[in-house]
Amino acid sequence: MSAAPGCPGSLDALARGLRRDPHRPAVLTATRTGAVRVGATRGDLADLTEVCAAALHARGVGRGSTVGVAVRPGPRALAVMLALHRLGARAAVLDPGAGPDVLRSRLTLARPELVLADATAQAVAGWARPLARRARLALPDLAALGPVATVGPRLPGCAPALDTTARSTVLPRPVDEDGDAVIVFTSGTTARPRAVVHTRSSLAAGMATVAGLVGPEAGLPVLGGTFFVLVPSLASGAPVALPARAPRVLARQLRRLAPQATYLTPPQLRSALAAGARFAGRVWTGSAPAGAQLLGRVKDAGAREAWGVYALTELFPAAAVEHADKAAHTGDGDLVGHPLPGVSAEVDPSGQLLLSGPAGRDRCLGEDPDPWIATGDRARLAGGRIVLEGRVKDMVLRHAENIYPGLYEPSLHVPGVELALLVGVPAGDGDERLVALVQPSEGAGRAALRTALAGPLERMGSARPDAVLFARIPLSGRSRKPDRAAAARLAERRLGQRPAAGRRAGEQRPGEREGGRG
Numbered sequence: 001m002s003a004a005p006g007c008p009g010s011l012d013a014l015a016r017g018l019r020r021d022p023h024r025p026a027v028l029t030a031t032r033t034g035a036v037r038v039g040a041t042r043g044d045l046a047d048l049t050e051v052c053a054a055a056l057h058a059r060g061v062g063r064g065s066t067v068g069v070a071v072r073p074g075p076r077a078l079a080v081m082l083a084l085h086r087l088g089a090r091a092a093v094l095d096p097g098a099g100p101d102v103l104r105s106r107l108t109l110a111r112p113e114l115v116l117a118d119a120t121a122q123a124v125a126g127w128a129r130p131l132a133r134r135a136r137l138a139l140p141d142l143a144a145l146g147p148v149a150t151v152g153p154r155l156p157g158c159a160p161a162l163d164t165t166a167r168s169t170v171l172p173r174p175v176d177e178d179g180d181a182v183i184v185f186t187s188g189t190t191a192r193p194r195a196v197v198h199t200r201s202s203l204a205a206g207m208a209t210v211a212g213l214v215g216p217e218a219g220l221p222v223l224g225g226t227f228f229v230l231v232p233s234l235a236s237g238a239p240v241a242l243p244a245r246a247p248r249v250l251a252r253q254l255r256r257l258a259p260q261a262t263y264l265t266p267p268q269l270r271s272a273l274a275a276g277a278r279f280a281g282r283v284w285t286g287s288a289p290a291g292a293q294l295l296g297r298v299k300d301a302g303a304r305e306a307w308g309v310y311a312l313t314e315l316f317p318a319a320a321v322e323h324a325d326k327a328a329h330t331g332d333g334d335l336v337g338h339p340l341p342g343v344s345a346e347v348d349p350s351g352q353l354l355l356s357g358p359a360g361r362d363r364c365l366g367e368d369p370d371p372w373i374a375t376g377d378r379a380r381l382a383g384g385r386i387v388l389e390g391r392v393k394d395m396v397l398r399h400a401e402n403i404y405p406g407l408y409e410p411s412l413h414v415p416g417v418e419l420a421l422l423v424g425v426p427a428g429d430g431d432e433r434l435v436a437l438v439q440p441s442e443g444a445g446r447a448a449l450r451t452a453l454a455g456p457l458e459r460m461g462s463a464r465p466d467a468v469l470f471a472r473i474p475l476s477g478r479s480r481k482p483d484r485a486a487a488a489r490l491a492e493r494r495l496g497q498r499p500a501a502g503r504r505a506g507e508q509r510p511g512e513r514e515g516g517r518g
Helices: 011-017 042-058 075-087 100-110 119-125 129-134 200-214 227-235 247-257 266-274 292-300 323-328 446-458 484-496
Strands: 025-030 036-041 066-070 090-093 114-117 148-150 180-188 193-199 261-263 282-285 305-312 315-322 334-339 344-347 352-356 373-382 385-391 396-398 401-403 417-428 431-440 467-470
Touching: 011 075, 011 200, 011 227, 025 042, 025 075, 025 247, 036 042, 036 247, 042 075, 066 075, 066 100, 075 090, 075 227, 090 100, 100 193, 180 200, 193 200, 200 227, 200 315, 247 266, 266 282, 266 292, 282 292, 292 305, 292 323, 305 323, 305 334, 315 323, 315 385, 323 334, 344 373, 396 417, 396 431, 417 446, 417 484, 431 446, 431 484, 446 467, 467 484
Parallel strands: 066 090, 066 114, 090 180, 114 148, 261 282, 282 305, 431 467
Antiparallel strands: 025 036, 180 193, 305 315, 315 334, 334 385, 344 352, 352 373, 373 385, 396 401, 417 431
C-alpha cells in the first residue's frame, strides 16, 4: 500500500525537493534584536538527513525499528525524522516536560531499540537536573533504559555521538509503503501510559490538509516551530522561522520577518501581544483554547486573518474557524468551525464528539485499529459546524445536576479577561461547588471586571458559579494548556483560606457588586 508520496506537504515531497535550490534558506532563527539568521539551508537539511540515515542504517535501524527521539525542534530534529522516514522506522517522540517517571513508563511501553537525544535532553536527565526543574523539564537517566546516541554537539557526560562519519556503501531504497511512522504519547497514567500511532499515510494526509488550509507560498517566510508547520511549509518552498522564546525578542522577530503565516499557541500569542507584537498575513493558533477575544486582539495587531485550529494528537487538523465567524457566534459553547476536507464528525448518544478521516491515527499502541476517534469533548453539530460544550471528564456534579464547564466558559472571556475556567471543588457527600477562576489581563481593573462579568454570570442560569476567584490559572504541558486539576486545587485552597466571617479579597459572590450585595 502506498504511503501517499504525492501528497503536497508530505515528508516524501519534502525529501525529494530539498536538493532543488539547495542554497535557499530553510530554517531561520532570530538574534536578540530579532534579526534574521539562517539556521540551515535546504541543502544543509538534505545533507543532515543523508548523514543521519547512513549512521542509523549502520546501527541496524530499518523498516519496523522503533527509535526514541528527544531532540529539540530545529534542523537536527527534522533531519532525524526524515532519516527515520526514509528507512521505514518509526519515531517515539519523547517530551522532556512529562517528568522522569512518566517517561520511563512510556519508554517501557514503546521499547525503542535506540534513543536519539541532544545534549540538552541528556543534561536535563543528568548533571543539569536541578537547573532543568526550574524550566519544568525532567528526563530519566536515558542510558539506564537502553542504548543512547547523542545528536549534535556532545557535552561531557553525554552518550557517544551518533557516528555521522559512517558511510554505508549502499543505502537501501527509500521505503515507499505504508506502515507505522510515529508514536506520540498523550493521556494515561504512569502505570498505564497511552500512545497514539500514526502511519506514514495518516501523517501525509494531515500535512496535505495543513498545506491546503494555509497555502504557503514559496520564498515567503512562515513562523512556527511545530512539525506540522515545518514540513508542509518547507515542502512548499517556504522558509520557516523558529519562534523566539522571549516575548520581546519574538515581537522584534515578527516585525523584521513580516511572515506570510504565523502559528503560535495561545500562551505565546498572549505573551507576544503583551510585548507589543505586530502581526502580518494570516495567524493560526491551536493546541489550547483560543477565544474570539484573543483572535480579535491578533487582528487588531495587524493580522489579515486570525484562525483558531481545532486539532488533536489523534487527528491534526480537524476543524478551523476565522475570528469573524467565531465572534459572530452568539449561542452557547465554543465554535471551532466546519470539519476540514476529509474529516467526518458525529456525536454519540452521550454527547461526545467522534471524528474520522485519512489524517486520523491508526490506533493506540497495544490496541486494535479503530476508524473513529473518541475526542473526549462534548459537542453538537450546528449547521455542519462543530460547537464544543466541554470535556466529558470535566463535568461538575452540583445538586444532582451535571454541569459541563466548556459550555459556559467562552462567555466569561469578556474584555479584560485573559483566561477563565469553571472548576469543581469538593463540597462533601459527593457534591461539588462550582467555581469560576478568572485571570485578568495585564492592567485590567477588578472592579470593572466584576461589572463586565455580571451579565454573563446572570445568563448562566442554573450553572451560575458559587464563587468567582481572580487568580493566575496554572498551565501545563508543552503547549501550556490550562491545567484544570491544578486550577481546581488552587480554587479549593483559596476557598479554604477564607475568614470565617467573610471572604478573601479577590473573591466575588455571583450577583454581588463592588462594596455590597446586588
